[in-house]
Amino acid sequence: MDRPELPLHHLHAFAVLAEELHFGHAAVRLGIAQPPLSQQIRRLEERVGHPLFHREPGRISLTAAGRELLPAAQRALAGVAAGLAAARDAGSGRTGRLRIGFAASLALTVLPGLLRAFLERFPEVRPDIREMTTAPQLAALHDGTIDVGLLREPHSGEAELGFATVLTEPFVAVLPSAHPLASLRSVPLARLADSPFVLLPRAAGPGLYDQITDLCAGAGFTPRIGRHAVEWLTVCALVEAGLGVSLAPASIRRVRLAGVAFRAITPGTARTRVAAAWCRDDPNPVVANFLATLP
Structure with missing residues (x-):
């Protein structure tokens, strides 16, 4: 029958004693009395089958067996310490992967700032960024292929998902630069009635x-x-080609096409909402940390 694995505290006691070469000093470092330390070393020596220390009046030193065991014990202890630290970081959301779905227009507006703010606080997290429209994001959240979605105007009725508003913005008219209404600073919405529309x-x-x-x-x-x-971007390109007009979130104005004009609309009270979405029962601590950095 296989013998049980060595208790980790026996290796720790051995490594400390090998550094101090003094039972009293090692016991103080370990926070135990000297007799329990001696017992731990004896048990370890029984497992090895050879003495690990030469014991002489007033001094101790490592035997050949002790010198051979010491680097292995130090590696084992270091590995466990690194594993515990990694587990703590993962459990607190300081490391890991965050899969984010985002609407393409948000790459021009909120996405860079949100990522920068998050990674400044949690630089060890690996972001996995996936461009997708709203409906695929909702499906991906439900099937667990993304952790967070950044989307526009999510429909109600998604009881399993949580939503947090990131920003709201007005709509603009997207017109060919040669369109008669492009000369106006603000376009009355009713005057677009006769134009064909290009929409998602x-x-x-x-x-x-x-x-x-x-x-x-x-x-x-x-x-x-x-x-x-x-x-x-394709909507804007089709508008530039003269195939119609569109209404779009105001952030679309960051698209620079020479043949496209972006104009405010009247009435201009309507706003579109950008929200972060996540599964309410998702225990991933990285998601909680991302949500905590939202403006």
């Missing part, structure tokens, strides 16, 4: 899509969808 498909983000169509309905018309595009 509803499946990509139902909340935002419905908010845009509701804005148009409030201005007295139903938008005539001429084209769909999955990304806002």
Whole structure:
């Protein structure tokens, strides 16, 4: 039958005594009396089958067996200490991986600042950034393939998810620079009624899509969808090509295309919400730390 593994405290006692070469001094460092220390060393020597120390009046020294055991004992103790430290860091969320889904337009606005603030506080965490629209983010949160989503206008009814507003921003009209309304500082929304629209498909983000169509309905018309595009950059490119106009979150103005004009709209009271989303029952401490750094 295999003999039981060595108790770790026996190796610790041996390593300390090998450094001090004095039972009294080693006992003080270990916080125990000298007799228990002697017993631990004796048990370790029984397991090895040879003395680990020469014991002479007034002094002790390592035997050949002790000199051979010491570096192995030190490596074992260091490995355990490193493992405990790593476990503490992981348990507190100071290390690990954070998988973040984000809407493409947020790469132009909040994403860099959020990541910078988080990584300044938790530099050992490895971010895994994944670009995806709102609906795929919600699905990924439910199936556990991302930890946090940064998305627009999440639909209600997601009881398993928590949401925290990161920012709100107004809408702007996205127009070809040659469009007659591009000369205005602010575009009355009703005057877009006769133009075809380029929008993200509803499946990509139902909340935002419905908010845009509701804005148009409030201005007295139903938008005539001429084209769909999955990304806002593509929306802008299609507008630049003269294939329609669009309504978009104001952060889209960071897209620089010579043939596209971004204009405020009237009425301009509507705002779109960007939220962080996470699973409420997710015990991942890295997620809690990320949420704590949100503005």
